[in-house]
Amino acid sequence: MAAVTSPLLVLLLQAVVSMVTSQNPEPRPTAHLVAADVSARRAVEWLLKQRLEDWGWGSDTPRAVLALQLANISPWFVPDNLESQLSGKQMELEILLHLWRHHDSAMTPGRLAQYTLALNAMCRDPRQFHGHDLIGSLQHHEPELDFEFAFSSLAVCSSGAHVRKRQIKRLMDIADRASDHNVDTLSMVLLALSCITRDHRNRNLDHYVKKPSSGLAEEQRVDGSFGNLHSTALAVQALEIADAELSSNGGNSGPVNWNRSSAINYMISHQAPDGSFGDVFSTTEVVLGLGSHHLNSIRDLNCTGSNTGAAFAASVPRLRPPTATMLSPTAVANADLNLTVEGTTPRENPKGEEFVTVTYTLWVGTNVTENFTITVMAEKNSSFYRVMQIAAEQDAHYLFEATEWPNGHYVHTIAGYKEEPSCYHYWLLYQVPTLPEPASPPGNNLVTPVGVDGLVVEDGDHYLFWYKKL
Ligand SMILES: *[C@@H]1O[C@H](CO)[C@@H](O)[C@H](O)[C@H]1NC(C)=O
Ligand SMILES: *[C@@H]1O[C@H](CO)[C@@H](O)[C@H](O)[C@H]1NC(C)=O
Ligand SMILES: *[C@@H]1O[C@H](CO)[C@@H](O)[C@H](O)[C@H]1NC(C)=O
Ligand SMILES: *[C@@H]1O[C@H](CO)[C@@H](O)[C@H](O)[C@H]1NC(C)=O
Ligand SMILES: *[C@@H]1O[C@H](CO)[C@@H](O)[C@H](O)[C@H]1NC(C)=O
Ligand SMILES: *[C@@H]1O[C@H](CO)[C@@H](O)[C@H](O)[C@H]1NC(C)=O
16 A cells, blocks of 8 residues: 555645646637637537546546647646646546556556556656556557557657567558558558657658558548548548658658548537537547547657646647648738738729629627628638628728738637637637528538638628637
8 A cells, every 4th residue: 555655645745736836828729710620629628527526537537638638729738737737647546546456467558558648648758657667568568459559559659669670560561451451450550650650760651651541541431431430530640640741751652532521521520519429438539530639749749848738849830731622821821912912992893803792790699699791792712811801891890800820810809809718709600501590590510611711702602700609
C-alpha cells in the first residue's frame, strides 16, 4: 500500500496546487467554423457532460483525454485548464491503481498503448511514469494482431522512443499487402508509418504510403463511409495524412483518389441531436476524424514552458484540404482585394457584368429574438464574404467584424453580437432552400461546409447567419 500512497498524495497535492493557477483567456479560433468544426464542437461539449464525478470517463478515460487534447477546442483545451488537469490526474490514478493491482502484464498492449498516447498528449512522459517505464512494457510484448501492433508502434513513436527496424519492417509488410487487410488495420499502419517517417526523412517512403492509401481509398463506399463510423473516422485521418505527405514529397505521386467531403458528411450525418455519436467510445473516435490534429500528431504538441498543459506549436491555422466547392483561399483573398480596391459600387452599372441576387438573413438567439433580411445583388462568382460587405454598406444592422487568417476571414461579430465560445454562442452560416422561417429553423446539416470566402453565391440562394448556442 505504501508504494501507492505516496504517488497518490503527490497527485492530489499537484491537483490542489493547480487549483490556484488562474485560467488563461480563450484561444483564438483556428479555422473557419465549417460544418465539421460545428459537429466536433458539439461532440466535445457532449463528451465534457459525460464526465463522471471523479473527472474521468470510467474505462474510456484515456480515449476521452486523448481526443479532447487533440481536438484543440475550448473550454477543454486552454493552457492550465484546471478541469482538464483534474481529468489527467484521474487518468494517472487509474493507471497507478491498475499497475499496483495487476502489474503491467495484465494490461493488454492496446490498453497500454491507449494510456501512453493519452499521457503523451497530456505532456507526461510514459517512460518515467511514477517509476514505471510504460514504453518498455509496450516494447516487451509485441502484439500478434496487426491492428494492435500498429497501434502500439504508434504509441512508441509518439513518445519519441525508438521504433525498432524489425517493427518498421513488419509495418511495411502489412502496408505492402494492403488487399489482405481491413480498413482499420491499414489506417492504423498508415498513421504509425507517418509518425515514424518523420525520423527517416532521407528515405523515400512514398512508395510505402502510396499503395496502402490507394488500397484504403478503394474501400470507400457510395455513402461516403468506410464501412462504419469507427472505420470511417480512422480512414479519414490516415487518408488526410497520406494526401498531405504525397503532395508534399516531391509531388510525383499526387494525392489519393478519395472523396473527403462525403466521408465527413457521412460522419456528421450520424450525430445525435445531443451532439454524441452513440457512446463515449464512438464519439471520441469521430472527434479525432473530424478534427485537424490526428493520432499521428501527438508529437506536435508543445509541452515546453508549461509543466501541466500543452498547446499545439503551430498556432497558425491549418489549411483544410480543398474540397470540390472550395476556391483557393489566396485567389479568393486577391479577388476580394481587387473588388474592394476598385470598390466603386459597380452594381449600379450592371451593363456587361453579370449579377446574382441572394437573400441574407440574420437571426439572433436560439429562440430568434431578432431577425433581419436583406436582398443583395452581387457580381457573379462573388464569395459570401463579398455579399456581407455589400449588405453592410446598405444596412448598418449588417456591419460585421472578422479576423483575417491565412485561409480566409473568420467572422466573429455581426450586428454588435460577438461570439462567446465559453458559453458556446457562435455565428453559424446556413444555406437554406427557402427564405428561413423561425417557426421551422434549419438543422445543423445545412451549416455551410466552407467558410465565407470559399462560399460562391448563386442566383436565388438564401443565406442565414444565426447567432445561437451550439
Ligand atoms: C463526393 O461526394 C459527394 C456526395 O457526398 C458528391 O456530391 C461529390 O460530387 C463527390 N465528389 C467527387 C469529387 O466525386
Ligand atoms: C512552446 O511554448 C513555449 C511556452 O509557451 C514557447 O516559449 C515556445 O516558443 C513554444 N514553442 C514552439 C515551437 O511554439
Ligand atoms: C488584381 O488586380 C491586379 C491589377 O489590376 C491584377 O494584376 C491581378 O491579377 C488581380 N488579381 C485577381 C485575383 O484578379
Ligand atoms: C426558448 O423557448 C423555449 C420554448 O418556447 C423555452 O423553454 C426556453 O426557455 C427559451 N429560451 C430562451 C433563452 O428564452
Ligand atoms: C421578424 O421579427 C419581427 C419582430 O421584430 C416579427 O414581427 C416578424 O414576424 C419576424 N419575421 C419572421 C420572418 O419571423
Ligand atoms: C465565373 O465562373 C464561371 C464558371 O465557374 C466561369 O466560366 C467564369 O469565367 C467566371 N467569371 C468570372 C468573372 O470570373
